Amino acid sequence: MDLTQLHRQAGHWLRNRGPDADVVISTRVRLARNLVRSPFPTRASQEQKDEVREQLSQVLAELRHGKRDLWINLPETSDADRELLRERHLISREHAEGDQHGRTVVFSKSEILSVMINEEDHLRIQVVRAGLQLKRAFRVVGLIDERIGRKVEYAFHDRFGYLTSCPTNTGTALRAGVMLHLPALMSLRHIEKVMQAAQKMGMVVRGAYGEGSKPHGHFFQISNQVTLGKSEDQLIEDLTRLVRKVVEYERQMRKVMLKEQRSKSEDRILRSFGILKSARMVTLEEGMSHLSDLRLGIVLGMISDVPIEAVNELFVLIQPAHLQRVLGLEIEGEELDRQRAEFIRSRLTQAQPSNGSA
Amino acid sequence: MDLTQLHRQAGHWLRNRGPDADVVISTRVRLARNLVRSPFPTRASQEQKDEVREQLSQVLAELRHGKRDLWINLPETSDADRELLRERHLISREHAEGDQHGRTVVFSKSEILSVMINEEDHLRIQVVRAGLQLKRAFRVVGLIDERIGRKVEYAFHDRFGYLTSCPTNTGTALRAGVMLHLPALMSLRHIEKVMQAAQKMGMVVRGAYGEGSKPHGHFFQISNQVTLGKSEDQLIEDLTRLVRKVVEYERQMRKVMLKEQRSKSEDRILRSFGILKSARMVTLEEGMSHLSDLRLGIVLGMISDVPIEAVNELFVLIQPAHLQRVLGLEIEGEELDRQRAEFIRSRLTQAQPSNGSA
Numbered sequence: 001m002d003l004t005q006l007h008r009q010a011g012h013w014l015r016n017r018g019p020d021a022d023v024v025i026s027t028r029v030r031l032a033r034n035l036v037r038s039p040f041p042t043r044a045s046q047e048q049k050d051e052v053r054e055q056l057s058q059v060l061a062e063l064r065h066g067k068r069d070l071w072i073n074l075p076e077t078s079d080a081d082r083e084l085l086r087e088r089h090l091i092s093r094e095h096a097e098g099d100q101h102g103r104t105v106v107f108s109k110s111e112i113l114s115v116m117i118n119e120e121d122h123l124r125i126q127v128v129r130a131g132l133q134l135k136r137a138f139r140v141v142g143l144i145d146e147r148i149g150r151k152v153e154y155a156f157h158d159r160f161g162y163l164t165s166c167p168t169n170t171g172t173a174l175r176a177g178v179m180l181h182l183p184a185l186m187s188l189r190h191i192e193k194v195m196q197a198a199q200k201m202g203m204v205v206r207g208a209y210g211e212g213s214k215p216h217g218h219f220f221q222i223s224n225q226v227t228l229g230k231s232e233d234q235l236i237e238d239l240t241r242l243v244r245k246v247v248e249y250e251r252q253m254r255k256v257m258l259k260e261q262r263s264k265s266e267d268r269i270l271r272s273f274g275i276l277k278s279a280r281m282v283t284l285e286e287g288m289s290h291l292s293d294l295r296l297g298i299v300l301g302m303i304s305d306v307p308i309e310a311v312n313e314l315f316v317l318i319q320p321a322h323l324q325r326v327l328g329l330e331i332e333g334e335e336l337d338r339q340r341a342e343f344i345r346s347r348l349t350q351a352q353p354s355n356g357s358a
Numbered sequence: 359m360d361l362t363q364l365h366r367q368a369g370h371w372l373r374n375r376g377p378d379a380d381v382v383i384s385t386r387v388r389l390a391r392n393l394v395r396s397p398f399p400t401r402a403s404q405e406q407k408d409e410v411r412e413q414l415s416q417v418l419a420e421l422r423h424g425k426r427d428l429w430i431n432l433p434e435t436s437d438a439d440r441e442l443l444r445e446r447h448l449i450s451r452e453h454a455e456g457d458q459h460g461r462t463v464v465f466s467k468s469e470i471l472s473v474m475i476n477e478e479d480h481l482r483i484q485v486v487r488a489g490l491q492l493k494r495a496f497r498v499v500g501l502i503d504e505r506i507g508r509k510v511e512y513a514f515h516d517r518f519g520y521l522t523s524c525p526t527n528t529g530t531a532l533r534a535g536v537m538l539h540l541p542a543l544m545s546l547r548h549i550e551k552v553m554q555a556a557q558k559m560g561m562v563v564r565g566a567y568g569e570g571s572k573p574h575g576h577f578f579q580i581s582n583q584v585t586l587g588k589s590e591d592q593l594i595e596d597l598t599r600l601v602r603k604v605v606e607y608e609r610q611m612r613k614v615m616l617k618e619q620r621s622k623s624e625d626r627i628l629r630s631f632g633i634l635k636s637a638r639m640v641t642l643e644e645g646m647s648h649l650s651d652l653r654l655g656i657v658l659g660m661i662s663d664v665p666i667e668a669v670n671e672l673f674v675l676i677q678p679a680h681l682q683r684v685l686g687l688e689i690e691g692e693e694l695d696r697q698r699a700e701f702i703r704s705r706l707t708q709a710q711p712s713n714g715s716a
Contacts, residue, residue, distance in 0.1 A: 263638060263639055263692060263696060264639070264692075266638045267637055267638035267639040267699070270636045270637065270638055271633055271636055271637045271638075273636055274632035274633050274634075274635055274636025274637065275629055275632050275633065275636075276632075277632055277636075278628045278629055278631055278632025278633075278635075278711070279625055279628065279629045279632065280621060280624045280625035280628055280629075281621055281622070281625040334621060334622075338621060341625070353636070
């Protein structure tokens, strides 16, 4: 796999259907770890960062021997490359910019596993899966963590747990999040309730894909807020239970929506579909919003001949850095919106309204 | 022809392409006349109205002998029937309601000629044609007027000319109007200039189809404001000259639009097309607006396999009374919007983006 080819398709994991795919897009679990005898990256000198990278790279290379991973030294990448990695969630938004010295990201061919060296912490191990797979994702993250832990000494405090660069991660240093598609809860105005219920359990609901607080296209991420005072297993279990409840709630509300607002829902979904099939310029925000409707339309059987995985993939591929790669040019503004419209149309040629909706 | 079948298609005249069809929808010329020895309809008793109807019906029956005209006594019609006639401009908005006593409308099979008895004036003779055909329309109106004038005595004043129920019609009692499609002048904000130029010539520009001042879908009617002080020929000539200028202006602005805002225009047009092909609920206002874009798209070669005449016809057929007839039910609100969406889709099955726009 070559970084320059990355834009052609989303990560392999996203192109498969996961559990509860009607509501859940993806599961992401991440552990932060630091080496005991080196300063945190935010405080380390270039030499110290180089040493950490050297040491961790060696450990990882042994551990991943024979795997077809991609190793990327971020100081050698262009801004556009890092933006591409960021859009795929392989590096974080906060760390795509600024001093890249000593940073390396390693990820598996499927992009399920990714390991970041010298980002905010010395080590961040991330596993992502399609659909709701918190336990499975955590198992893999834990396995990698354990194996690395046999070769290096982690910064660990008997009372506080794993120490991290930012105190909000200290303790389990575990961040688990699930991306959900909640159009019915949005439409029927029940999101507020979900947010309150989550907060009581130490979880947080955020608009996903949208910059800042405004969600694009009815996507929400539910993740743990608290990393201290609960075991990892407990945390994964609590989050799973909460997400399952939200998934059931969304399914119920979809039934209510179909019963009480069938015409309006059908109209909105098929309009979005018509616009995606016809428009010549589409912004990211608008694209997300219509693709969200399209995704719901597929799940509800109003749109056929396009799988939801294809729509999931589009959410990734219509982002700016991906589209710029499609053209191989640094385009922006209207030209980018034109490319986005064309790209979406090219992926939806087979899609059509189902007979029942005609 | 049967009134109950009227909703199935627009008047025959509209289903043909007239001169300057890229910009001009239709031409309408109307003469008002009153009989000298009877009070105006607004002042007449039922008996007096009956007498006028008797007399004028006899004259018309002789004149139109052998023609397949439709004669409709309005007191015998339902509210829905009159609404249907109004939507086709065969009777006026002002006179579709209120006391219908003594009123009759007679119109030719093609609906090009219509004669109204006992509306605001004893007699209103109207001719409508597709495209810009002011002289031709006026010739026909004049001919009918002249022939009737041989059989009855019109109320005529040496100094004021033809006397009418409303003083704004007095003089020539001629109202000539042209319905134009001016999307480029609207989009580039030049309509204000057109309105001012028209006013200086004693003409007025009004939003057409829209209720009140707000135009739906970039349609405007230019008609004479003044009926006094100019001969009929002069009035028709002046209006023709003004309309020709506006037509040329619109054509120029379409070129400018294509040169300077090609992507945006194409996007707007093809989106409207996509929505019309997909939406499940469409209000009249929205339908007009998208059909306006579609019409422009056909003229500009962005949409193919649908003639502009089909779009012109849709403007008539998607109106509420027409749609209610399609179902044979008095539907309204969402159900009407659903029927409108379905009806539009059924008429656009062949239409598609042109290759150049794909």
